[in-house]
Amino acid sequence: MIVEGRVQIPFRYAAGAAASRFGAALRDERRILGARCTGCDRVLCPPGPFCGSCGGAAGAAVEVGPGATLLAWTELPDRGAFALVRLDGADGALAHRLVDVPEPRVGMRLRARFAPERGGDIRDIEGFGAEGIER
Amino acid sequence: MTAGAIAAEPLGVACPMDLGWRYASGAAMERFLAGLRERRIEALRCDGCGRRYLPPRPLCGDCRLPLDRWVPVAAAGTLEAWSVYRLPILDGRTGEPRPTPYGIGLVRLDGADTTINHLLAETDPGRLRIGLRVRAVWREELRGALDDILHFEVAR
Amino acid sequence: MSAVAIIGTGQTRHASRRDDVSQPELVREAAEAALADAAVGPDEVDAVLLANMELFEGRALPELWAGAGAFAAGKPCMKVATGGTSGTSGCIAAFHQVAAGLFDLVLVVGFEKHSEGHSQTGMALTDPFWDRAVASGALGNFALSISQYVAERGATAEQAALVAVKARRNAARNPHAHLRMGDLTVEEVLSSRMLADPVRLLDMCPQSDGACAIVVASAAAARRRSRRPAWVLAAETRHEQPYIGDIDRRLVTMRTLRDAARVAYRRAGIGDPLTDLDVAEIYEPVSYAELAWYEALGFCADGDAGRLVEEGVTGMEGELPVNPSGGVLSSNPVGASGVIRVAEAALQIHGRGGERQVEGARLALATGYGVYAWADAVVLGAEAGAT
Numbered sequence A: 001m002i003v004e005g006r007v008q009i010p011f012r013y014a015a016g017a018a019a020s021r022f023g024a025a026l027r028d029e030r031r032i033l034g035a036r037c038t039g040c041d042r043v044l045c046p047p048g049p050f051c052g053s054c055g056g057a058a059g060a061a062v063e064v065g066p067g068a069t070l071l072a073w074t075e076l077p078d079r080g081a082f083a084l085v086r087l088d089g090a091d092g093a094l095a096h097r098l099v100d101v102p103e104p105r106v107g108m109r110l111r112a113r114f115a116p117e118r119g120g121d122i123r124d125i126e127g128f129g130a131e132g133i134e135r
Numbered sequence B: 001m002t003a004g005a006i007a008a009e010p011l012g013v014a015c016p017m018d019l020g021w022r023y024a025s026g027a028a029m030e031r032f033l034a035g036l037r038e039r040r041i042e043a044l045r046c047d048g049c050g051r052r053y054l055p056p057r058p059l060c061g062d063c064r065l066p067l068d069r070w071v072p073v074a075a076a077g078t079l080e081a082w083s084v085y086r087l088p089i090l091d092g093r094t095g096e097p098r099p100t101p102y103g104i105g106l107v108r109l110d111g112a113d114t115t116i117n118h119l120l121a122e123t124d125p126g127r128l129r130i131g132l133r134v135r136a137v138w139r140e141e142l143r144g145a146l147d148d149i150l151h152f153e154v155a156r
Numbered sequence C: 001m002s003a004v005a006i007i008g009t010g011q012t013r014h015a016s017r018r019d020d021v022s023q024p025e026l027v028r029e030a031a032e033a034a035l036a037d038a039a040v041g042p043d044e045v046d047a048v049l050l051a052n053m054e055l056f057e058g059r060a061l062p063e064l065w066a067g068a069g070a071f072a073a074g075k076p077c078m079k080v081a082t083g084g085t086s087g088t089s090g091c092i093a094a095f096h097q098v099a100a101g102l103f104d105l106v107l108v109v110g111f112e113k114h115s116e117g118h119s120q121t122g123m124a125l126t127d128p129f130w131d132r133a134v135a136s137g138a139l140g141n142f143a144l145s146i147s148q149y150v151a152e153r154g155a156t157a158e159q160a161a162l163v164a165v166k167a168r169r170n171a172a173r174n175p176h177a178h179l180r181m182g183d184l185t186v187e188e189v190l191s192s193r194m195l196a197d198p199v200r201l202l203d204m205c206p207q208s209d210g211a212c213a214i215v216v217a218s219a220a221a222a223r224r225r226s227r228r229p230a231w232v233l234a235a236e237t238r239h240e241q242p243y244i245g246d247i248d249r250r251l252v253t254m255r256t257l258r259d260a261a262r263v264a265y266r267r268a269g270i271g272d273p274l275t276d277l278d279v280a281e282i283y284e285p286v287s288y289a290e291l292a293w294y295e296a297l298g299f300c301a302d303g304d305a306g307r308l309v310e311e312g313v314t315g316m317e318g319e320l321p322v323n324p325s326g327g328v329l330s331s332n333p334v335g336a337s338g339v340i341r342v343a344e345a346a347l348q349i350h351g352r353g354g355e356r357q358v359e360g361a362r363l364a365l366a367t368g369y370g371v372y373a374w375a376d377a378v379v380l381g382a383e384a385g386a387t
């Protein structure tokens, strides 16, 4: 016998110190902020809160992008193209969507597309488009 | 520690979640739930310790023996613990708030050795005490679920 | 089993909302404090153990992100989840790892951010066949068991209120505590809102955001690094059958806690816990439970717990101060709460309890409680035992 049901739960997560600064800059200034690692000096984007290599905390803000390089991509059924990109000036990789990239290839140049309505989180970047294709 | 002092405004992300769930009952529970549709309650008795288990389950946790001896249990029993619940809580089946107050109790059904956790019709704490006789109030249309018993009422 | 000790503790400020930090940042706050207390660098930690209750925050792989807060990348790292005992069980798992000779230094971090989810609904999502239609969460389970305990042992609402007052007044001396109510009175507890007869609002623990960490060390590392290690003399954990109705009069019989404590006392050479122990940090999510635990832990004869609290035996000036920190009644970030009990007991042995220090504490008990299904007992001492 099978028992089925459904439940709604209203989760809400605190972005925390590092991600709040990132979200506010996206929302208010359409700027992408990375953070310099206090341990190893790498520029983190997404900016932490902690460095994936050395475990250090996110330190001073560093503006990165909006230009970027495509590191890896795949096409997901129903969800479009999903990618890892390196923003200009950053050392890490950011996971995001590709928009307006007719023929993705690793190493190609991309540019962040900002959402017209922005709320202060990663969705304020709609995705990354091929450099040179404007809307 | 982090660059926390720089962000003036702590941001957050709202992620309301709508989860569907679907569980297989297993053989012992299937027989029990099918019985409820006919207003029949059955327990599983352990050959090791003699304990008659409700909910029925495939194994006695104390003796580590498999259980397969079904025994009949009455739809009436003794109230072994009670409370009147007054805090708004979401119904685990739907996520909707449950109307308060409502009675809750542990009932030892005649013929079982464990107690079952269920709802009580009575919400006046002055009228509830351990040892009261209670009986099941059945739903009109039986569906093969624990809430085929709507609640227990005090037998007068 | 070779000797194991706790050489550092650290915790966050616990509060109903910590919107200023994300989960990994909350974890980092506690981890950094514990490592600083132990004078251990993040690179020196051999392995990390995390403790967190499932479902409360509705987040996949919380241990992945929390692990980053605990400096876990590149190290052995795993999570323990056993309801309210998650924290004490996480500490015990670390004791086992170090005692087995696998590691010299293990960092344990427990954490919870209740404000980010809906804990009541999380608790209501238990067994789909037997619980969801009728369950009323931790509070409902407790209220039922308390009706049996009160009927059998004669505990009164006033005695329970004395426990609630003791906890919040102690918490006023603990800078980390969530509910710090130095002036709380029995009358205020007895006139607070009824939640589920006989449990009132001020009888119940809060829901807190918080994290707590300890550094566990091998004997050699402890002697090299610490002037006063808190030695683990015993650590016992017990599981129970799954359904609330399986256990006959749970708060009265309480076989998980009785069994764990009995074996822990024997291993630690404790004959009479009330006179031998100097301090106890016990996991009491509701005032009545503390009374039931006194009996299960052998602090008094069955039925005598009310007298203990009336006579102040378990107050800060009494023979056995219980929960100088304010306990779970004053701070309850569930996944952290068990680690807090162990950390607060260790803090007493370290002699670094500040305003909540019990003078000259040399033998301390910490317990964990996870719904009705788990209980843990940990005994810490100023001297390494003959293990």
Ligand SMILES: [Zn+2]
Pocket (backbone or CB within 6 Å): A037, A038, A039, A040, A041, A042, A051, A052, A053, A054, A055, A056
């Ligand atoms: Zn780094």
Ligand SMILES: [Zn+2]
Pocket (backbone or CB within 6 Å): B046, B047, B048, B049, B050, B051, B060, B061, B062, B063, B064, B065
């Ligand atoms: Zn048996």
